[in-house]
Amino acid sequence: MKHRQSGFTLLEVMVALAIMAAIAVALTLLVSQVLDARRQLSEVREQSAEQLVVFLSRVDQQLTQLVVRQPQERGQAIGSSPLMLLNDNQELYWVAAGQWVLPTQDYASRLRLWRLQWHPQQQRLTLASSGLLDAAGEQQWTQVDELTGVTSLNWSYYRQGSWQTTLGGDFPRGLRLRIVWQDQQYERLVLLPEVMLIQPATPAAPAGQQSGAADE
Known part of the structure; x- marks a missing residue:
């Protein structure tokens, strides 16, 4: 077989x-x-210009959700306004409330700290965020987007019926960003939300001091 x-x-x-x-x-x-x-x-x-439009639209989305919240770094408050311009007008900081609740270490929050930063030598404009609003150390940033080829950047703020170049004073109603990107000048206007700034009350003098002053 x-x-x-x-x-x-x-x-x-x-x-x-x-x-x-x-x-x-x-x-x-x-x-x-x-x-x-x-x-x-x-x-x-x-x-x-699609890259430019997408980047600025992301910035607009976060600026229109600005909230009154002071972030901290190394135990100290960053600035004294809900909208802060630091480091020779090259970094803009603010806190915004996002749509989704995100975990941030030992708690969850919708609030995020945002930074729009211009790097002149690298000709870059970057958008980054951090969830540690009360960081005891340095903020841990996550880059969200970047725009390359930015050779110039200028800020203006709409306050009391006119555009101004300084951020101090009353909170602005609008923000204008002018940049030179790929040798072309572009302008972006953002309407900021209404915010209510609460100033700490002046401590009243003790009753004994008031009566003493009255007796004099």
Whole structure:
């Protein structure tokens, strides 16, 4: 009685290897075409103003949700206003209430500290956020977006019926950002929300001192 030999013949193995090689070549060409298409789309977007619009729209979204909340760093309050411009007018800080509740170490909050920072030497404008509003050490920043090719940046604030270049004084109703991006000047106007600033009350003099002053 004859037994049939199990396994593949050399011809079957060669045919299988040829099929696998053809499939691998086809997949390689497909992946290459997809990567080329993505690179071309990225180049087209970078050459247009879409990148600028997307970046500034993200900044607008956070500025319009500004809330009165003083963040801290190393145990000290950062600035004295809900909108703070620091480091030679190159960094803008504010706290905004987002749509989603996010975990921040040992608690959850909708509030995030935001920073819009211009890097003149690198010609970059970056948007970053932090959830540690009362950080005992340095803030832990997460970069959200960046815009490259920014060679100039200027701020203006709408207060008491006119545009002003200083942030001090009454809280502004509007914010104007002017930048030079890819050798073109652009302007963005943001309507800020109404905020109520509560000043600490002046401590009253003790009753004994008041009566003494009256007796004099």
